[in-house]
Amino acid sequence: MRGVRREDGQSLVFVIVAMTSFVLLMALVVDVGLWLQTQRKVQSVADAAALAGVQSLPFNQPQADADARAYAQLNSRDAAIDSVDFPSGDTISVQASERVTGFFSSLAGITSVTAKAHAAARTGPAELLSNADLQKAGSTVITPLVVNESAADCLPGCLGIDVTLRFDDADHRGSELGVMCPGGCGSTGASRNRLRGWINCSPCLPGSFGPAGGTVDVAAAPAGATNGGQVRGALQRRVGTTVILPVFDDANSASYHLAAFAAFVLDDVSWRNDSPSCRPDCKVVTGRFITYRAPGALASTDTGAPDYGVSVVGLTT
Amino acid sequence: MVEFALVLPVLVTIVFVLVQIGLTFNSYLRVTDAARVAARAAAVARFNGQDPCDAAQAAVPAEFRASLQCSFPNSSEQPGNPVEVTITQGWNIDLPLLPLSKSGTLSSSSTERLE
Numbered sequence: 055m056r057g058v059r060r061e062d063g064q065s066l067v068f069v070i071v072a073m074t075s076f077v078l079l080m081a082l083v084v085d086v087g088l089w090l091q092t093q094r095k096v097q098s099v100a101d102a103a104a105l106a107g108v109q110s111l112p113f114n115q116p117q118a119d120a121d122a123r124a125y126a127q128l129n130s131r132d133a134a135i136d137s138v139d140f141p142s143g144d145t146i147s148v149q150a151s152e153r154v155t156g157f158f159s160s161l162a163g164i165t166s167v168t169a170k171a172h173a174a175a176r177t178g179p180a181e182l183l184s185n186a187d188l189q190k191a192g193s194t195v196i197t198p199l200v201v202n203e204s205a206a207d208c209l210p211g212c213l214g215i216d217v218t219l220r221f222d223d224a225d226h227r228g229s230e231l232g233v234m235c236p237g238g239c240g241s242t243g244a245s246r247n248r249l250r251g252w253i254n255c256s257p258c259l260p261g262s263f264g265p266a267g268g269t270v271d272v273a274a275a276p277a278g279a280t281n282g283g284q285v286r287g288a289l290q291r292r293v294g295t296t297v298i299l300p301v302f303d304d305a306n307s308a309s310y311h312l313a314a315f316a317a318f319v320l321d322d323v324s325w326r327n328d329s330p331s332c333r334p335d336c337k338v339v340t341g342r343f344i345t346y347r348a349p350g351a352l353a354s355t356d357t358g359a360p361d362y363g364v365s366v367v368g369l370t371t
Numbered sequence: 372m373v374e375f376a377l378v379l380p381v382l383v384t385i386v387f388v389l390v391q392i393g394l395t396f397n398s399y400l401r402v403t404d405a406a407r408v409a410a411r412a413a414a415v416a417r418f419n420g421q422d423p424c425d426a427a428q429a430a431v432p433a434e435f436r437a438s439l440q441c442s443f444p445n446s447s448e449q450p451g452n453p454v455e456v457t458i459t460q461g462w463n464i465d466l467p468l469l470p471l472s473k474s475g476t477l478s479s480s481s482t483e484r485l486e
Binding site: 064065066068069072073076079080083084087088090091094095098101102105106109121125128129187189190191192347349350367 | 372374375378382385386388389392393396399400403404406407410411414417418419420444450451453455479480481482483484486
C-alpha cells in the first residue's frame, strides 16, 4: 500500500487550529465588546458633563467647570474627567476616560486599555422666539415690553441685581424701556385693552420675534396707548413674574429694531401718565435680569450675536 | 473521523457561546444607548410641554419601556436639577444540548441636567 498515508491524528491538527481560532475569536468578542461598551458609556458621561456645564455659560465659567465635573461623577464613579476647557467664552470642551481591563488581552500582555471620549457644547443667544413655543415650556412669555441694548449691556455684572428701567414717551431711542405694539396702536381704549391683554397673556402677544426669521422691525406704542389704568394695572399684576424682553438696538418715535432677548423679573412698577413734569420718570419698572434657557435650536455656526441671558444650548461634537 | 465526531460538539458549543456573548454585549450597548437617549429627552422635555419621565418613556424602543425608571435626585423637576434614567434588561446564555445556562441583568443609568 505504498502511497497511502495513515489518517491518524488528522483531526488533532484541525482541532488545534480551530481551538486557537476560537480562543482568539473569544478574546475579540469579549474584550472588544467590553471596550466598546465602556467607550459608549464614557461618551455618555462626557456628553452629559458638557451639556450640564454649558448651561452656566457664557456668564459663569467656574460654575460651568464645577457642574461638568459634578455630572460626570453622577454618571459614573469609574470614568475620570481628564480636562474641562473653554475654547471660547460660549463653548465648553470635556475630555473623559476610563481604564478597561480585558480578560483575554491580559494573556497577550495588554493589561488594560483606556477608553476616551470628547464632547463639546455651545450656548448661543435665542434668535427666534414665539409665545406659542414659550408657553409650552412654562409661564414665561414675551410681553409688549422691550429693553434698550444700552441698558441690557450691564450684563453680566447686573445679573440678579435690581435695576431700574425708564420709559420716556418723548425719547424712545434713549429710553431704557419701551412698549411695542405689533400691527400698530392708536390712543384709543381698544389699543390700551389690547396691550393689557398682551401683558396678561390673555391672549398672548402673537407672532414670532427675533433676527432669525421673526419680526425685527415692530411698531412702537404711542403715549396714548400706554397711559391710563389698563397698562399700569396689567404690569402690576406681572410683578413677581419673569418676562422675556426683546432687546432693541435702534428705535425712533414709530418703531423698534429688535436684535436679541433678555429675561427680566419684575419687582416693582411705577406707571404714571406721560407728562413733561415727570419725564423721564413717568413710567418706571424695577427688576432683575436673569438667565433663561429657551426652546429652539442652536444656530449651526456661532453668529457672534450678543447674549443677554436668553439662550439655547447644544452639543457641537 | 471518529475523533472529529467526538470533538465536534465541543467546537459547536464554543461557537454558540461566542455568538451568545456577542449578542449579550450588543444588548448591553443598546441598553446604555437607550438610557442616554431617554435622559436627554427628559432634559429637554419642558420645551415640548411634556413631563420629563413621559418624554423619556417615549424616546426609547418599546422593549425598554417596562423597565425604565426615571427619578429626580434633588426631588425637583425645575430646570438646573438632575434627572436620572435607569434601564434594566435581562440576559441569558443557554448552551444547546447541555444543561448549562447563565443569566443575569444588564443595567445602565444616565443622569442629565434639566434645561
